[in-house]
Amino acid sequence: MAIAPIKCFLVPAISLFCTLASAASGEQLLYRYTDEQGIMVLNEMVPPEYVAKGYEILNLSGRVIEVVPPQLSPEEFEAQRRQEAREEADRKLLKRYNSLADIESARKRKLAIVEQDMAIMHSNITSLTRQITQEETQAARTQRGGREVAPELLQRIADLQKEVAVLRERLKRRADEASSIGEEFDKAAARYAEITNRS
Template sequence: MKVAPLPTVLLLSVALVIPWTSVQAQKRDEITGKVLYRYTDEKGIQVLDDQVPPRFVAKGYEILSLSGQVLKVVPPPPTGEELAEQRRRAAQREQDHRLLKRFNSVADIESARARKLATVEQDMAIMRSNISSLGRQIEQEESVAARTQRAGREVAPELLQRIADLREEVAVLNERLGRREAEAVAINEEYDRAAARYAEIAGK
């Protein structure tokens, strides 16, 4: 006895009902909160259970519906080194974003370097000029003091104080000059890094 084939429309209806039923089951599992957990035990065997023992949580696990659909994958928590690497990459992305927002090209970076250095170098030139001028004043005052001593007279306290004050001014200026020189070096290093990083990003 031959069985008549099912009509095409009926076959399509059956095919549609099966996945629809699966979706409905999954939604029902999610709504009712009934789920299963799949994790790997100490022997490397995958286990399906209604909970994950605390000692296996750090290895990561999967949350499945009762119908076997993977609802969520919970990866292992990152290690200290991985966290540090994530923070480093996030900081680098932020720096790159600011760099691209601030400059349009390597030439733009070099122009900014030149402008910033020009201000610092102008300050250093003024300080060097002042140091030189104060040095000449000190020589003059010390020459007067030396002539006074050679004449057998006592050098006036006011003259000695002026010499001490001038030397103090020179010391202060030299300290400021040193800081400015260090600043110029830091500016060059900063813009060297910026130019190199910009070229690296633009080349990707």
């Protein structure tokens, strides 16, 4: 493959080097980039229209001291961001767990806490439901006796029903959480296996 010639703006490359060297300033730099014709250009600056395409920074001896990569497109930037996020997540995963058995142990511990909380809520709902049944039985007995049910009793029944409704909603959220935990650890185990089998 033929190498594209290097051209310079304003002056030939040799003259440019001599001129810059004679300035006796160690801070002067050269910039190398590719123009619209695919020709490599050496210059004292990079025209704005070429900055996004990337360039190299050289000292007066011609040694590359920095490479400025091309700017990424929005799609490339997003792909790079996702890749970096995945790599960071992988590092954290490998740091947190030493084996698949560790992941399963962590799953069981986390689920045990949620399941214990759910068991307590189930028990409370059963107890409150029993109380509601007793209070409603008493109210029905009062009505059958031709008497008016005390407002306090009706309010107590309503309060118990609200408490049960709150507990049922909390129980549903905890059940959803348990499902999410299972999915989270399934993904962690699958990814851990993929990483360790690949290395």
